[in-house]
Amino acid sequence: MLLSGLTNTVYKILIIDDNIQNIFMLEDILSPLGNIFFSESGTNALALVDKIKPDVILLDIEMPDMDGWEVCRTLKANPLFSDIPIIFITGHTEPEFERLALESGGVDFITKPFNASICCLRVHTQLKFRQQNQLIIKAKEELQQLVNQVPMLITYWDDLGQNLFSNDNTGLWFDSLVGDVKNKHISTIFPEALSNAILNHHRHITSDALKYIVTVPQSVGLSFYEVFQSKMKSSAGVDGYLVTVVDVSEVKHAKQALYSEKERLRVTLNSIGDAVIATDTRGLITFMNPIAERMTGWRLKDALHQKIEDVMHLKDSDTQQPLLNPLYLALREQRIVAMALNSLLTSRGGHVFYVEDSAAPIRNENGEMIGAIMVFHDVSEAMAMAMKMSHLANHDQLTDLPNRILLQDRLSVACSTARSYGTKAAALLIDIDHFKFLNDSLGHQYGDELICMMARRLRSLIPASYTLARLGGDEFVILMSETRSVEASSQLASTLVEAMHEPFVLDNQKFNVSISIGVSVFPNDAVDAEELMRHADVAMYRAKQEGRNRFCFFSHDLESSLMERHHLETRLRKALINDELFVHYQPKIDLQTNIIIGAEALVRLANDEGELISPAEFIPLAEESGLIIMLGKQVLNKACAEAKRWLEMGHTIPISVNVAAAQFADPDLAGMIKKALLDHNLPAHLLELEITETALMIDAADMQNKLSELISLGIKIAIDDFGTGYSSLAYLKKFNVDVMKIDMSFVKDMLNNKHDYEIVKTIISLGKSMGLVLIAEGVETKEQSHALVELGCFMGQGYLFSRPLNSTDFEAFISQSSKCVKGINSVDE
Structure with missing residues (x-):
């Protein structure tokens, strides 16, 4: 085993x-x-x-x-x-x-x-x-x-007493065991008394171990060995016998030494970590152990026959009044008595200890009470640790401000007090604007230092009666209790926002930091502490939405809009998990021949009643909540599957898919696209990715590398909504893109607005000079189509040709066309 x-x-x-x-x-x-x-x-x-x-x-x-x-x-x-x-x-x-x-x-x-x-x-x-x-x-x-480690001597002997095995060859047990003792007789190895006893028992042993104790005289006294002896058999008969020896001398001597009750009591009491004082029935001290001597400051020889209250001065830690020593209660009531809580012991030298434990009567062998014993120990460190743990449990470790637990308690008290006295309580939830960016760019050490500096500045701006707490991260809360008006919270919030205009200095560098504050007032906005905090969070979110560096008060309309946002996010998450998103396809048309040259995949989401939700509502939400990567992956796979199905039907129609900026930040984007092409066996030249020019500018150098990696797969890249962003032509020239899409906002009024016409004309001229394929979005009239052709843009999409169609209607649409040609890859609406 x-x-x-x-x-x-x-x-x-x-x-x-x-x-x-x-x-x-x-x-x-x-x-x-x-x-x-x-x-x-x-x-x-x-x-x-x-x-x-x-x-x-x-x-x-x-x-x-x-x-x-x-x-x-x-x-x-x-x-x-x-x-x-x-x-x-x-x-x-x-x-x-x-x-x-x-x-x-x-x-x-x-x-x-x-x-x-x-x-x-x-x-x-x-x-x-x-x-x-x-x-x-x-x-x-x-x-x-x-065998080598067990604290016993293990030996094996043949039937003649010759040694066959020993686990001691160093003389640990007996000097005669040093070296190789194999085949030596037991009488030459073991002490005479031990070997004689083993040989005498030899003829009586069986396979069941025989146990006995042997006393061996030694130069320093007697040694006691417990011997276990049994036969060892093989299929041929008796091979020999096993002898194990355990030294029980210490146990024997300890029993003899502890036989005396007085000695046993002395050894025990002097070795324990608690203080022990024994008295007679009158409370006169008869014994003190060293711990009791140290804590009381009295030596036993000086304390003998002294009253215990003269040696052990006990006081109540709260009232500082003297306490009756519980030993007297134990004597009087003849039972174990616990010491009072919060007891203080003052030593002879003036040292003070928090002590606790109990006193009990001492009885003789006849059950008669002959005295009492007091056992106590120092709990000063334990109490200090308990206080420290309580502080740590209720305070933030970084700033030492009250944490969420302590804040919740104070919020409840503040709301209860305000309800009782007809006053108000206000919660100001403070969030540092763009702190994640600062923390990532400066490093967490400087981020923590900034949090501490912010805590000190906020603390300096509020009265001592207000509570400043840190919820975690970069969020703080100021609790204004027993205030008389809403205006007071408004004035404080304004002061806090203004105070942030003074930069913070970190490592000799100045950093401008702003804050957003959400204010909720009890009982105006909330019925309890929990709702007060929730509404402050809602108000803070509004301050963020309105541009940061400001404060906002809670309103029910604000809460309603956030609840709608929450419901929409929940619906989107459910759709992603259950694969309930679906894709519509808008044809791309050759404006000269009206032949289908491609299609743009556009994601659609329905609410619980089956009604379509505008992409303008759920796409930004997906980007804010981080769901855009999962959404993009599902749309890509659905679009690739559909394009492959068209190809198998004989229609070579390139498909374009929109890619958000957050997706380009995903290091696995190229791998995900490659997998989608392989999974659906779609030729790479039939896939086009559309990305906005603004997204391209986030990190031009990194984007150029990622675009090169994508293009190496054989897919095409299109710039979507061109002209609406703020791209640099110098950067744009570096990007190896294939297609430029003219935003519908320019196409819509190009025949009615001279400026829009000139913008479209300029974009077309720019695209041609860069060797890009041009596609106009939002083409709704034949006049727009003709004008685009005259300007040199020969491809477009819009309601003139078709709205975005589900897969069934799109197949019917392409079936109406007499032929489909291999076109260029395009992209986004």
Whole structure:
């Protein structure tokens, strides 16, 4: 049995074969058994064996640089690897090869072609054999270690008293045991009294251990040994007998030493960590242990026969009034009495200790009370620790301000007081604007320092009667209790916002920091403390929405709008989890021939009643909540699947998919797109990604690298809503994009507004000069279409041709067209 227990073994299997196909085949067969390693060369395999220490080796016989026989002989000659089972694999089936394999040290022989189940079983068998061997070796090692470590002498003797084994060869038990004592007679090894006793008992022992104690005279006194003696049998009869010896001298001597009750009591009381004072029935001290001496400042010789109250001065920690020593209650009531809580002990030298514990009467053997004993200990550190733990539990570790727990308690008290006295309580929730950006750019050490500086500045701006708490992160709360008017909270919030105009100095650098504050007033805005905080959070969110660096009061309309936002986010999350999003497709048309040249995939979301929700509502929410990456992935896969289906129907229609800026920040974007193309077997040239020019400008250098990576996949890139952002033409020139989409806001009024017409004309001219394909969005009239063609833009999309259609209606739309041609990839609406 293993003392250390069994562990879950992950086997390491090494395949040595110069044929990579064989390796792949064996890897596929054997991978359920463990981790697979391989080498195509015998020479390299020898180095790999030393590195990975495999549990089994599958070895090909015929290899160019070093054949399997030589590899096997080399491994078997090395003591470090000789126990690794080697299974030969070969195409030869002749018995001679199998014989040579076994003679050279192999344990099995697998022929090609491989039978997967038999091959797996053979390898599994060898792995199990190896595991069992290792367990046996481990068990032997642990047994030997156990025998060597047990605090007893273990010996084994033949029937004539000759030694066959001893776990002591260092003389730890007896000087005569030093060195090799095998085959020596017991009388020459053990003390005479011990060897005689063992020999005398020899004829009476059975397989059941005989137990007895032997007293052995020593130069320094008597030693006591407890002996266990039993027969050891084999199939041939009695081989000998096992003798184990335990030194019980210490126990014997301890029992004798502790026989006296007085000595036993002295040893015990002087060794414990509590203070002990014993008295007679009159309260006169008869005993004090060293701890009691230290705490009272009295030595036992001075305190003997003194009244306990003269030695042990007890006071109440709250009132400082003297306390009756509980020992007197124990004497009077003849029972155990606990010490009063909050007891203070003042020592002779003036040191003060918080103490607690109890007093109990002492009785003699007849049950008569002969005195009492006082047991107490110092709880000063424990009480200080309790106070510290209470403080830590209720205060923020970074700023030492009240935390959420303590704030909640004070909020409840403030609301209760305001309700009782007809006053008001206000909660100001403060959030540092753009703190995450500051924290990430400065580093967390400076971020923490800024939090502490903010806490100090806020604390300096409010009266001591107000509570300033930190909720965590960059959020603070100021609780104004017992205020008379709402205007007071407005004035304070204004003061706080203005006070942030003074920059903070970190590492000799100035940083301008602003805050957003949400204000909620009880009982105007809330009925309890929980609602007060929730409404302050709502108001703070409004301050953020309105541009930050300001404060806002709570309103019910604000709460309603946030609840609607919450419901929309919940619906969006549910749709993403349950794959309930669907995609509409808007055709892209050649303005000269009216032929379909592509389609733009546009995501759609329905509410619980089945009504469509505007993308203008849920797309920004997806970006704010971080759901845009999951949303984009689902739309991409649905669009690729649809484009592949069109291709199988004979329609080569490129599909364009919008990609948000947050998706470009995802390092796995290229991998996700590549997987989507592979999963749906869609040619890369039929996929186009649309991204806004503003998103391109977030990090131009990084974006250029990511675009190059995407283009290398074979897909096309389009700039969406061109002209509405604030891109730099110098940067735009660097981006290797394919398509430029003219925003519908310009196309809509191009025939009615000279400025819009000139903008469209300029964009078309710019796109042509850069060699980009141009597509106009929002084409609604034939006049717009003709004007675009005249200006040199020959592709468009809009309600003139079709609204975005579901997949069924889109298929009907393309079926009406007499032909579809391979077009360029396009993008977004």
